[in-house]
Amino acid sequence: MGRMTRVLCVLFLVAWELNAWNQEPDANVNSRYSVESIHISGYHSSRISESLRSQIDKLIGEKLDSAALSRLASRLRDELHARNVTYKVQRGTIPDHVAVEFEAERTKNEFDLDVHNFAYNSQIGLSGEGDATLRVDGNSFMFGLVDNGNDLVERFAGIKARVERQNVGTNRLGLSFEFDSYHTQWNPTTLSSLETTGTLAGGTGNIAGIYRTRQNFQPVATLILAPGLTLGAGVSFERFQMQFPAARYESANTVVNTLRYHRRWDESDVYQQVLDAGYSLRAATKAFSTDYVYTRHEWDARYAFTHEHSTLVAGFLAGVIDGRAPLFERFVLGNSTTLRGWNMFDVDPLGGDRVVHGSLEYRYRLLDVFYDTGAVWSHGTSPDRKQSVGAGFRKDCFLLAIAFPLKDGRVEPVLIAGMNF
Amino acid sequence: MPKPTRWWLIASFLAGFAFAMWAEELIIHWKENSLHLSAPKLHFLEGKPLERLKNGDSVPYDFQLTLWVGSRENVFERSAERFVFSYDVWEEKFSVTRARAPRRSISHLTAAGAESWCLDNLQVAITGVGGQQPLWVRLEIRSEEPREQPPILGDPGISLTSLIEIFSRPAHGAQPHWTLDAGPVRLDDIKRSSSRGS
Numbered sequence: 001m002g003r004m005t006r007v008l009c010v011l012f013l014v015a016w017e018l019n020a021w022n023q024e025p026d027a028n029v030n031s032r033y034s035v036e037s038i039h040i041s042g043y044h045s046s047r048i049s050e051s052l053r054s055q056i057d058k059l060i061g062e063k064l065d066s067a068a069l070s071r072l073a074s075r076l077r078d079e080l081h082a083r084n085v086t087y088k089v090q091r092g093t094i095p096d097h098v099a100v101e102f103e104a105e106r107t108k109n110e111f112d113l114d115v116h117n118f119a120y121n122s123q124i125g126l127s128g129e130g131d132a133t134l135r136v137d138g139n140s141f142m143f144g145l146v147d148n149g150n151d152l153v154e155r156f157a158g159i160k161a162r163v164e165r166q167n168v169g170t171n172r173l174g175l176s177f178e179f180d181s182y183h184t185q186w187n188p189t190t191l192s193s194l195e196t197t198g199t200l201a202g203g204t205g206n207i208a209g210i211y212r213t214r215q216n217f218q219p220v221a222t223l224i225l226a227p228g229l230t231l232g233a234g235v236s237f238e239r240f241q242m243q244f245p246a247a248r249y250e251s252a253n254t255v256v257n258t259l260r261y262h263r264r265w266d267e268s269d270v271y272q273q274v275l276d277a278g279y280s281l282r283a284a285t286k287a288f289s290t291d292y293v294y295t296r297h298e299w300d301a302r303y304a305f306t307h308e309h310s311t312l313v314a315g316f317l318a319g320v321i322d323g324r325a326p327l328f329e330r331f332v333l334g335n336s337t338t339l340r341g342w343n344m345f346d347v348d349p350l351g352g353d354r355v356v357h358g359s360l361e362y363r364y365r366l367l368d369v370f371y372d373t374g375a376v377w378s379h380g381t382s383p384d385r386k387q388s389v390g391a392g393f394r395k396d397c398f399l400l401a402i403a404f405p406l407k408d409g410r411v412e413p414v415l416i417a418g419m420n421f
Numbered sequence: 422m423p424k425p426t427r428w429w430l431i432a433s434f435l436a437g438f439a440f441a442m443w444a445e446e447l448i449i450h451w452k453e454n455s456l457h458l459s460a461p462k463l464h465f466l467e468g469k470p471l472e473r474l475k476n477g478d479s480v481p482y483d484f485q486l487t488l489w490v491g492s493r494e495n496v497f498e499r500s501a502e503r504f505v506f507s508y509d510v511w512e513e514k515f516s517v518t519r520a521r522a523p524r525r526s527i528s529h530l531t532a533a534g535a536e537s538w539c540l541d542n543l544q545v546a547i548t549g550v551g552g553q554q555p556l557w558v559r560l561e562i563r564s565e566e567p568r569e570q571p572p573i574l575g576d577p578g579i580s581l582t583s584l585i586e587i588f589s590r591p592a593h594g595a596q597p598h599w600t601l602d603a604g605p606v607r608l609d610d611i612k613r614s615s616s617r618g619s
Contacts, residue, residue: 027505028479029516029528066479089477091510098477098510 028066035060035100036092042104043080043171050228050264051272052079064089064098073102080104110135116144119336119418123343124149127336127418131160140164146182150335152328153190153344153351156214158182174222181215189345197350206379207350208292208326211250214240220256232258236282240326252326253288254296257281277301282329294323298331313361317374321353331355333376333386336416340372341388341403343414352376354383368394368401392416447603449558451611455544456488458560459537465599466506466515466532470564474508474515481505481520481565486545489557489604497556498546504539550608557604564597 038056040048048056052075059068069087077085082104092099111134118128131144142162149155164176190210197207220234238252260278265271282296298319305312317338319331330351334342338357357374369391375383392401397419404413450457470480483503490497503520509528515535516528519542527538543560550556 026479027518027520027526028477028507029509030477030507033511064477087476087478089510096511100477 026064026066028064030089030098031064031066033064033092033096033098035062035064036094036097038100038102040076040102040104042082042106048076049079052076059100064100069100076102076104081110082106106138115419117418117420119150119416121150121336122415123412124335125155127151138165138167140166146180149185150337151332153187153330153332153349154210154327155185155187156182156328157185168221172224176220176222178218178220179216180218181213183213184211186210187345187349189349193349206324206353208324209242209244210327211240211242212247214238214328218256228262230258230260232256232260235288237288238326238328250291250326251289252284252292252294252329253290254282254284255288272304272306274304274306275301276303284323284325292324292326294321294325294329296321296325296329309365311361311363313359313363315357315359315361317355317357319355322379325353327351331376333357333374336418338372339374339386339388339405340370340390340401340416341405341414342386347386348376348378350378352378354379356383363394366393366395368392368399370401370403390416447558447560447601449603449606449611451547451608451613452544454548455546456486456558456611457544458486458540458558460540460560460601461537463599463601464532464536465562465564465597466536468597470506470597471532474506477508477510479505479507482539483563483565484539484543485561486543487559487561488545488547490550490554491556493557497550500543500545502539502543504542506535547608552609553607555605555607557602557606559603560599560601562599566596 038060040056052072055075056072059065059072073085073087076082084105086103086105088101088103089098090101111132113130113132115128115130118126120126127148127150129144129146129148131142133140133142135141140163142160142164144160144162145158146160147155147157158181160178160180162176162178164174166174168175194207194210197205216236216238218234218236220232222230222232224230234256236252236254236256238254239249240251242248242250258278258280261275263275265273278300280296280298284290284292284294286293296319298317300315300317302313302315304314321329321331327350330353332344332348332351333339333355334344334347338359339347344351355374355376357372357376359370359372361368361370363369369389371387371389373385373387375385377383387406388403389406390401390403392399394401399419400417401415402413403416404411446460446462448459448461450459465482466474470482473480481503482505483501485499485501487496488498489495505518505520507516507518508514509516512529514528515530515532516526517530517535517538518524518526525542527535530538540560545558547556
């Protein structure tokens with residue numbers, strides 16, 4: 001045996017010993033058993049993210065690792081907002097296998113103050129929503145303040161209150177009752193357009209008139225159909241005080257249905273995909289003693305693909321209203337989330353009953369560039385597609401961006417800043 | 422016929438005797454240059470820690486042995502150990518691992534056997550202690566709760582300094598802990614397992 005071979009053999013043996021010395025066995029005697037199954041009690045598994053689910057699945061078939069189970073318990077506690085998560089190891093059904101059961105203890109009392117979203121758009125102004133939530137024994141009581149000029153053709157400001165229970169007999173079923181009360185303000189461009197159409201003078205076309213206040217009561221049941229797939233079903237009783245031709249109350253009572261799907265794939269530490277998609281239907285029929293009869297369909301989807309520091313986001317929105325719907329139901333484009341750079345009152349000051357919108361966004365670290373395109377129009381007219389581009393900085397939920405409408409003539413950039421929109 | 426007060430005295434004496442017989446007792450042995458302990462009536466595998474063990478978790482117990490010589494003013498010697506217990510869900514037997522180097526493990530034990538093994542592995546040095554000097558010994562045991570645990574058996578295990586720090590803090594209300602005292606006793610009166618200083 002040559003000298004080099006002997007040196008290599010000695011080095012190998014030293015490395016082997018060092019490796020064995022470093023790999024201290026788990027102090028838990030059950031670490032010699034393989035994990036047969038892992039169950040989570042106290043919460044429905046659909047509330048667990050795909051990434052965590054994947055981590056849990058990876059442990060099945062492996063030797064019991066107490067440290068990994070403790071890390072999982074900690075992640076479950078964070079993700080489920082549980083008071084505590086513990087685990088039990090029991091005999092499995094196969095010899096030398098064990099079954100692991102995580103027990104999540106629900107938080108009994110919890111109080112949260114939260115600013116849901118906040119946005120500044122140099123053409124629309126400020127919009128924001130904040131709330132306080134108290135959770136007691138599985139029930140949550142929410143009270144919020146809203147001032148929103150971003151999402152509807154009107155600016156609405158007021159209060160919202162909601163009582164919600166996420167577990168009604170089963171973890172799959174939740175129930176909520178929401179009450180909203182808002183005062184509205186109208187943009188002069190909207191008012192002048194309504195005047196042109198004769199609506200302010202009491203016209204009876206397909207476009208409804210303006211209102212001073214509106215109140216909404218909305219009980220909704222939410223059912224988890226499958227992991228990531230939820231169905232919401234309820235009714236909305238909306239009453240509003242009309243301004244013209246004389247002050248009076250009208251109502252729009254609708255059946256509300258929403259179907260939402262959320263899925264996240266974490267194929268590795270560097271690739272991540274998230275899909276959010278939904279469909280909502282609001283249907284007002286004479287059976288609910290409503291002053292308006294209409295159906296409103298809306299589809300939306302958002303797909304994000306992340307690779308290391310790069311993220312590509314594609315978004316889609318489409319909607320149709322049939323019948324005569326109140327102004328708050330009409331679609332708008334040209335705010336802080338759609339056709340960024342356009343002013344919604346330049347695009348369509350009354351909103352439309354048809355909408356299609358798509359966006360592409362690319363993010364690299366803090367840098368964010370986007371392209372939006374879409375059209376909002378009314379039945380019987382032809383759509384006028386508009387486009388915009390923008391760039392800015394995004395850090396987690398915060399965005400600061402400048403957006404430009406792509407059009408001929410003078411272009412005014414729009415500053416957009418805020419969080420969670 | 423004895424007066425009623427005498428009956429009270431006899432009853433109190435019997436109650437005290439019964440309590441003394443029942444009380445957890447710390448027995449000291451002298452082996453080579455150190456003192457060893459046994460406490461056959463002490464059972465610390467109980468309550469919440471035992472529940473965690475039966476649920477397949479591992480539970481560390483910290484032990485501290487303190488020796489006073491001459492008076493209780495000054496600590497003469499102190500030693501500490503951490504033992505990690507686990508319970509085999511298939512064989513229904515206990516396993517114990519000493520966390521400090523050199524690591525030692527034992528398995529297939531009953532609860533009493535596991536408790537006894539820990540005490541067998543505890544000792545405090547008595548080099549320099551005179552045979553006629555009075556001495557006192559205190560054994561303290563604490564079970565660590567899940568949120569407080571430092572890495573149980575990280576390389577190179579738990580340090581003596583960390584263990585002393587643990588015992589320098591008072592046990593909080595919910596933390597399971599046990600304290601046993603013995604003394605005053607003279608070294609010459611303690612049962613020897615082998616010749617001193619050999």
